Amino acid sequence: MLKELWPNPKAQQKQLILVSYDENLKALRQVFNLCSDIVFHEFIINSEHPLRAFILYASPLCDYQIICEQLLKSVLMSNGPKGVKITKANAIEVLKEKLISLAEVVVANNLKEIEDKVLQGYAALLIEGSPLAIIVNVKGGDKRAINEPDSEPSIRGPKDGFVEDFETNMTLIRRRLKTSRFKSIIMEKGELTKTKIAVCYMEGVANPKVVEEVKQRIARINSDSILEGNYIEEMIMDEKFSLFPLIQYTERPDKACSSILQGRVVILIENSNMPLIVPSTFTTMLQAAEDYYHNSIAASAIRILRIIALNLALLLPAVTVAVFSFHQELLPPELISTVSGARQGLPLSIALEIILFEFTFELLREAGIRLPKKIGEAISTVGGLVIGQAAVNAGIVSPISVIVVAITAIASFSVPNFEAGISLRFLRFSLILAASLLGGIGIMFGLMGILIHLCSLRSFGVPYLAPFAPLVLRDLKDSIIRAPWWFLTTRPRTNRALDVIRQGDSQGPRKPKKGGGQS
């Protein structure tokens, strides 16, 4: 079935452009049969013997203005360059070299190439009597403007975010890395989508083994379509199943560039506004780009806050369950009588209560994301406030579980990595279960299980828990804390960077010597 609808690409590739104008037109019309968006524009080139010609382009991908003003105008309105006659034989050459005033002009000789290029937003110009086609870049069409990254907003720091357009994304990176050592290798994957994938890295900084590994893993992919980063993310991961994101992604070009500068590899994917970053470790989940734009002390404090938030989001409900139903003596004595009074006459045990409420909260969250922005906000307010209050008043749950779930929710939003947030939710539920069965011991066992899992993970050869396990002392300066810039003289070892030195030593601020000043 498939084969019939989809002619063998190899056979097609060999199909060269013929001298016969009509044959060519027919063949191409055949290829683009029923493709309503492909435009065939026939015209006549003004020369000694009027030459028939046609251009072919995919209208949604092209800029009409370029086609009209630059391409058609230069071909139709001129009488050719002075002293040169356009003939059948030299038409292609003359047009290419003397007439068409566009940046990217190439010559193709087979239909397959024309087809590919046209579908990428080029226009093909075929002229009577010539077995070659001129292919001009007339890319345009609608694309989203560069605006602030929604998922990783920042207060200080650049406000541009990646968009879906591949070239724009490249621009955003290249603007920041003005060196020829920044390499990007483009691969094309997906039989039907023909998605461009660029492996970007800094030569001499990134470990060639890692780059090679990335290339190999991407080359291995054989899929019909790649629409988003995760299509390849799950195929190039180290582990078959992992609860934690082994590959990072970002919407911020500054973050992508800083990753490249640290010796990591960025995988840019066409039509995705979230490039992938490998290798990624546990600590990167907790780092936001803004950390590097603020005062190092403040940034370190915020990172510590985030770690606390992570722990809260993971553990708070489980610990509450454990304390309330196993280790009551851990509650402060002043609280216990209030608590036991408040919990009196409630139908559900604390574990069920918290599970129920966490579940409600997850529902709200999912609903809030799916709905239009305005309604989403309304939903979360109504859900959070009204349901919580009503449930307490109705005597279904105790105020404690509402508080716990609310704190957990707030804490879980402060984890910068969304993907990590998802795995966190999953683990949170498992830990609540463990806690409701075995109390604190259950939680400890659960945590040990998670730790074993984390320790066994690797991301492109880098242990996931680095720099803590294995301990890399020099990398600790940019893990829990963020040391001042003058102290960050080396690139993280854990990325297996080649060139470790990043900047000179002792560039810290210095007070001017007394008396040495000019004033």
Added chain:
Amino acid sequence: MTRKSRVLAQCFILPFILSSLVWCSGCWSSKEVEDLALVTLVGMDLRIENGQEIWKASALVLCPQSQTQGEQAGQESRERYYEGEGPTPQTAILAYSRAMSRTPFYGYISGYIIGETVAQENLIHFVESASRYWQTRPRNVYFLARGQASEVLKAGGSLDNRLSIELTEFTDHRATATGRSIGVYRYEFEKWLASNDRDAVLGVIQTVPASEASYKPGKDQGEEAQGGNESGSKQNNSASSEESNSTQENLVEGIGVFRDDKLVGYLNREETEGCLLISRQITKGEMAIAVEHDNQLFTYFLFKSKSKIKPLVNNGRISYQVIIQTAGGVNDQPGFTLGVKEIRELETAVGEQLKAKALAAIEKAKEYDSDFLGFSQALHRSKPKVWKSFGSNWRQAFTTADIEVIVKAQITKTGKLGDKLEVKRASE
């Protein structure tokens, strides 16, 4: 295909088996907060009928605060009284547990009150059962009830409404500070009982009629302390006793002295203070001591004291030197001039007074043949050979020894006034 399914199996079957195992077997130790009866204080009495021990356990249980809409303030949490009897402590405890509608929970227990009879007859039985139980904590407090422990529990607390909190507070902060009694933690009591060179003491709690216990002028006023009124130092004020309906109130005062595992006697007020001066270090004291000087009384407000016991061996004869250092202030005095020289004189007077207290405690210890002041312990530590030579009669090393008490009392604070407030006086 097979490989994939195997991986899947590995990933899902194991957790499944685990969880089903756990689910099927249920959760054993889990108990909900609202199903617990929080026991805060346990009292234990013993009486012997027809040669058989009958233990009577009593307990205070915290009543949970009922949550009425919005207004919780003003409602103090209260404690309810339970009691039960049985041939062993545990059976007695079970007897009252049966009367409760919830599972008793001892994680919040603040302490134990030992009835006088228990202390005299079979202390160890109870102490061990308390120590063995897994929910008890080393920082629980022990008190000795003069009379029945159950009476004490029945009378309940006064200022806080919760006796348990009062007793913990007392042990943590006030016991040594006021010089009324001694606060003893469980681990300390057990340590003393287990040690081979020291005897145990406990703070004494007793029930007295409310009228006797309640009215108290502030202790800072010197004449009251001198007043010799034995009942006189409950720190609650009259307001609380008016509110409280019970006619009986609890009063913590004095120290009960043990010899080995038997209660042998009590210390009165003077001796209690002496005992505290010797065996404890006072850091945040508020002990007001009336001292006579020039036939007039003034108050020495002691807030710090330190003591050291030095065993000396001369020609096989053992003597001890007790050095007590105190610091205090003079806040009220009947018109002395507080110059530098006068303060020296006052300090000597204070020293004499404190020395008398310490000697009284030592006398009592010798009388009871109980070494609760830690003299033998000091000997054991610094001169183990001498101590060893006494063998099981180690208390003799204390009872037969000469004991010298040196008090270095200091007056470090004299308040806002200079020498004195010059007032005109009626000439005599």
Added chain:
Amino acid sequence: MLMFVVIMSTGVLVVPSITIERAEQSAWFAALLSLPVALISLGLANALGKRFPRKTLAQYCETLLGKYLGKLAAFGFLMFLFAVSIIVTREFSDYINIMLMPETPIILLNVILLVIAIYAAVKGLEVIARIAQFILPLFLGSIIIIASLALFDAKLGELLPFMEHGLVPVISGATLPATLIGQIIIVTMLFPMIRTPQKVAKAGIVALVCSGIFLTLLTVISIAAFGPKLPGDLLFPFVTLARYIKFVTVQRLEFLVVFIWVSGIVVKVSIFLYLESVAIMQIFALKNKAIIFGLLFMVHTVLATLPFSNPQETNLVLTKFWPLISFVFELVVPAGLLFIALLKGQKVVLRK
């Protein structure tokens, strides 16, 4: 670092009790005294390891003693490993059962612990080592927090008089900590897997000295807080120590103990399970990991649950028979092997 966690995890809980019972106020010295014994055992292990850098103990037993005798010796060593891990498992569930959850059946605790440990063991040595590395700072931090907070109310005077009853009780008190930190002998099994065998001796010494110091410290604090007699009567003085802490409003720190205990025990049991699996593979020439771990799981569950009916029996084994067995395998066997190796003229092989 791995060894430190392995040793401390059980050491923390059990050592103070038994040592103090025997040596009373001089127990801290006993804890310190056990250090040299363990150092000897490390020295033996290192000497053997240098001679057979690519082989585990089970393998060079055969080289040295011939096929049958060697297998027998290796089997004995395997039994020793078994004994350690089973007793440790049992200690763990006893502790939980006594101090935290009296109603929960011991078999369940054993099963869960073993499942987690086997999960780690299946993942291999590297993962276990990384876990150890990760929890070490938290582990140390918790111990230090408990120790320092307990120190506020402790009276160092309780440590006097020193060596009241002479050296004998001190030495007898030192046997248990000695066997515990003597478990360093398991490095003989680890040698071929370590990337830098030259550093083993150094790391081992650091681990031993650290654990010796920490054990001593804990014993000191236990005595200072509870006097020379009481900790001997308590089953788990360290837990009681944690419960005893009351520093302003900081109290009820038992959860830290649970943290130390669970994380340490998981690491310890998993490393022993791993070694057992390696030893079994080498002795019986088995290949299938699933079968081996399944077997190990069964054996441990059964043996850690059935033979002891109450914690007193575990304690009895620990105090009476355990030191003897341990000394045989921690000192006598390696010493014998080294002796034979010397006789046979094995030379130190330098590995590239």
